[in-house]
Amino acid sequence: MVNPKLREIESDWFLQADIDDLQEKLENGEVTSKELVLLYLERIAKIDQSGPTLNSVVEVNPDALHMAEVLDQERKTGKGRGHLHGIPILLKDNIDTKDKLHTSAGSLALANHYASEDAFLVRQLRKAGAIILGKTNMSEWAYFMSTENMPSGYSSRGGQVKNPYGVGKFEIGGSSSGSGAAIAAHLASAAIGTETSGSILSPSSQNSLVGIKPTVGLVSRHGIIPISHTQDTAGPMTRSVKDAAYVLAAIMGEDEHDIVTKKNPLTQEMILNALEDPSLEGVRMGVVREPYFQDLPEEKGTILNNAIQKFQENGATIIEDATIPSVKENFTIDVLVYEFKANLNAYLQGVSPNLPVHTLNDVIRFNQEDPERRLKYGQSLLTKSEQTSGTLTEAAYLEALQFDQYHSKENGIDAALAQHDLDLLIFPNNLGAGIPAKAGYPSITVPAGYTEEGEPVGITFTSKAFTEHKLIKVAAAFEKIEKVRVNPSF
Numbered sequence: 001m002v003n004p005k006l007r008e009i010e011s012d013w014f015l016q017a018d019i020d021d022l023q024e025k026l027e028n029g030e031v032t033s034k035e036l037v038l039l040y041l042e043r044i045a046k047i048d049q050s051g052p053t054l055n056s057v058v059e060v061n062p063d064a065l066h067m068a069e070v071l072d073q074e075r076k077t078g079k080g081r082g083h084l085h086g087i088p089i090l091l092k093d094n095i096d097t098k099d100k101l102h103t104s105a106g107s108l109a110l111a112n113h114y115a116s117e118d119a120f121l122v123r124q125l126r127k128a129g130a131i132i133l134g135k136t137n138m139s140e141w142a143y144f145m146s147t148e149n150m151p152s153g154y155s156s157r158g159g160q161v162k163n164p165y166g167v168g169k170f171e172i173g174g175s176s177s178g179s180g181a182a183i184a185a186h187l188a189s190a191a192i193g194t195e196t197s198g199s200i201l202s203p204s205s206q207n208s209l210v211g212i213k214p215t216v217g218l219v220s221r222h223g224i225i226p227i228s229h230t231q232d233t234a235g236p237m238t239r240s241v242k243d244a245a246y247v248l249a250a251i252m253g254e255d256e257h258d259i260v261t262k263k264n265p266l267t268q269e270m271i272l273n274a275l276e277d278p279s280l281e282g283v284r285m286g287v288v289r290e291p292y293f294q295d296l297p298e299e300k301g302t303i304l305n306n307a308i309q310k311f312q313e314n315g316a317t318i319i320e321d322a323t324i325p326s327v328k329e330n331f332t333i334d335v336l337v338y339e340f341k342a343n344l345n346a347y348l349q350g351v352s353p354n355l356p357v358h359t360l361n362d363v364i365r366f367n368q369e370d371p372e373r374r375l376k377y378g379q380s381l382l383t384k385s386e387q388t389s390g391t392l393t394e395a396a397y398l399e400a401l402q403f404d405q406y407h408s409k410e411n412g413i414d415a416a417l418a419q420h421d422l423d424l425l426i427f428p429n430n431l432g433a434g435i436p437a438k439a440g441y442p443s444i445t446v447p448a449g450y451t452e453e454g455e456p457v458g459i460t461f462t463s464k465a466f467t468e469h470k471l472i473k474v475a476a477a478f479e480k481i482e483k484v485r486v487n488p489s490f
Contacts, residue, residue, distance in 0.1 A: 106155025119223025205458025
């Protein structure tokens, strides 16, 4: 690093700083937002594009430095915008930005796509003073492309994302894999991921991060390349619970373009108040051992059981072997297969006429024209979805939707919580993501420890719709008791 001040900052406090620490340094003039951007750009060059070559950042915002200078000037004139003022944030590459960044969902079919407007959550971030630093690599089409051994974190546009805790050794998790690797490696202060089923929780737990998969309806989906209107949502991926809460509070809100956001009863204040005096006292937690803990390697099971013991020692009531009645039901991905075509076709109608794709069928044909570059792992899910009508009128779809709704909610999470009057359920890593995803219910994962080999292990809490504030309070309390997270070493 050429700049001696930046070199000193990076070697001193930077790699241990959370958003509050950064704001303190920004306020007292020890660092500027422009210098933060330069620090992150240096690390992207050093760690992501050379050295370990994580492939986590697919594109950098050419206006990031100018945005930082504007926000630095605002700070000098006393126009502070709150927790995210001047804080650099990365976005998953399926989130629209009306700027010089592309939005491609990892596909070469959309490699030249510039969105005509910001996604609602991006407008919220800009309003809060965040700096959009760039876009992160991801599993192509949010991991809804192929069943032919396609690894998490691979896209035709960006290549393979790698786990900074063990490059080439540990799974990266998908599909928000670039967001996970980038934040673990300190390439930004926070990132936004998206989830349909496990795609925030998986890369967060695999990269020793806090990840919040919000209730469907807390965060607008408008301006995000879709899979499923039943299950899609977006949420923060950060290195601490507090940072995740700050980002979640900023991006939530009612959006006239997304009707489901009108259901949300939570306020930003409720999310932020959950950070005040967090405690486990009196919280009733159910451990869903079957089948999620049963096949865990012994070492990971020990790490998670030690965390559960800590909950009990600090005032929580632990109900062992909590049961989800529907856990052995024959859940499928049929709802996603039917909804993907309808949702993607609607999204693609809004892209530039100069692009080569405006329907799912166009995407399939585009990929077939250059299979060596575009179809390394096939496109079986794309073709399966294309075989549906796109009208969501099939009896098979409607039956699958009813099945998923009942068995994930009334006969699923709701029943499990009611059986022992529980506040939340505990799962290992992202292994319990599927049923809450079908219900549209929230989950939060936090670091629980590391294996002897250094692979991160996460613990995940799940509850009913719009209980994010309660989950954040529990996660913050655990983080306060057991600060296990360490940075990856390069």
